[in-house]
Amino acid sequence: MAPLLQSSQPWVEKYRPRQVKDVAHQDEVVRVLTNTLETTNCPHMLFYGPPGTGKTTTALAIGHQLFGPELYKSRVLELNASDDRGINVVRTKIKNFAAVAVGSARQGGYPCPTYKIIILDEADSMTEDAQNALRRTMETYSKVTRFFFICNYISRIIEPLASRCAKFRFKPLTEDIMTNRILYICNEEGLNLDSEALTTLSSISQGDLRRAITYLQSAARLFGSSVSSKELISVSGVIPGEVVQALLSACRSGNFDMADKEVKNVIAEGYPASQMLSQLFDIIVEADDISDEQKAKICKKFAEADKCLVDGADEYLQLLDVASTTMRAICNMP
Template sequence: MSDYEDGMDVDAPVDLEDNAVTFSSKQSSGKRSAANLPVEAEDTLPWVEKYRPDTLDDVSGHQDIIATINRFVETNRLPHLLLYGPPGTGKTSTVLALARRIYGAQNMRQMVLELNASDDRGIDVVREQIKTFASTRQIFSSAPEAGGAKSMATYKLIILDEADAMTSTAQMALRRIMEKYTANTRFCIIANYTHKLSPALLSRCTRFRFSPLKEADIRVLVDRVVEEETVNITAEATEALTKLSKGDMRRALNVLQACHASSTPLHIKGQPIPKESDIIRDKITTTTIYECIASPEPADISLIVDTLLKTSDVSSCLSLLNTLKANKGLALADIIASIAEELTKLETPAQTMVTWMDGLA
């Protein structure tokens, strides 16, 4: 049996009056208030979780996808969903916000089964846990919609995060369950790569691709976190952070939190703990961001490119590369990728550019 059913054969009644979906009063803030954590516990949360959106309207970017999913819910015609794309683009946040909209924070426990990459999702899990959860129906459900339509709140929701890590045997068993229990269960499958999923699963889902977020979308949330957490950061460092995140919101927030923590002075043993407002933190600069990500700084890359273009002495270029690797702990692959990006900014004949890129590759 699933953890959400507490060993019971039937689900507990879902208290939905007139199909109204209720939300906690704190959800409008956009923070993860559904956990009802005390202030001390919430302050220790990773910022990725603390600022995870509670509603679909709070999800950054992909407004066309959000509008389509909202329409599915409003018309009670939610199909099986497949959300795929690179990490940190809002796939899991979108599904959790969708579940919160349909069931409300109080009813998610008995109506939603979530399995992620840390769970065992072999054939036994599909046959036992997923099948058992999908096969049980609600005895008490909300009143039907006008015209006898079934409310979305009466369906169960199974979220399979990182589904591309499932074994092929488990995927084959899952497709039959999706067909058999469509009357009372909906599946939300989340994956990074669709080529690792079986064609049978793909054909049973409505697919949405989550592309890397735009820098403007990442900047909006980063600026909000900087303001609410009183992060001492320069405008140039914020710009570098949004650029280096490469469309990954999770990476941007993790790097920002790491830099914020490193800028906080250590507490001296035996001294009284200062108030948050009295702590003087170091300024987070562009150098701080690049060092945290272990990425070469633009000034270093410009120096390498200028050396390559102005001299035919290969040994001096190699010496410069080795110095950067030794002093800053940079990876050669990152340096070469940055050099290639810098070279593409130059105005050169196409054939010359092809020769350069081929040599770097």
């Protein structure tokens, strides 16, 4: 039974770094936090940066390294965006946990300092009222509780909270770092990945290592030990390059019926319109034969269509609107 459980474990968890020093590419953060762990003098912290760069991993690793497996559950409270984190939770659950004092209980080589840790993942999705309610709690119980805020956008954390924390910015992972980690996982799992597939995986995951590992595991489950670039694209939800190029070519032709046909094909295949906009944007911005003025007109329409899609507009109509605007801009139509 054990091997079955092992094989069903997500690779994101299986290969998650267990210690702060193992977190990849965040050298400044690791250096400062390693010193913090040695002294156990831990301030309130704010980790921010793109998804999949090691923020949550680092917070969890600090908790495990300070308290060890036995005391971790009683000393660390984790709350994610999926939990109710409105003002009532701040006033009850968080306040009650923060208020309880703890003694020093050094166990099994772990320092176990005399404070607890509350980890608030995706803190930028907390309401402003809830964030304001935390201010007093942080000050009142700072001797016995430390707060770790984790978010993608530091601008969504109110200034009074941000100013109470030591801030750590997590950088997007470079292609080299991601490649090394993916190759390590492939070696451990007995997978074959050629250089083209590696480049594709790095491209479609956009610096998010968690996403890259998830795509890799999905492809391995579906296609076995040898995974190609095409197979990675099929599990990732990214639209194949030839489909995007076909729509762009129809726009360049100046033939509205041809563009309409390609848009219908995209919708019929079930590709998300927002993903098509994202990939079209990348191609058009880098195109040498389109002037800056034309790019500006097209990208303005991309922004409008993206907002409409977020608000629940019809995907076919929005994509057709984008295609017709792109056609008029490229072909200099009125």
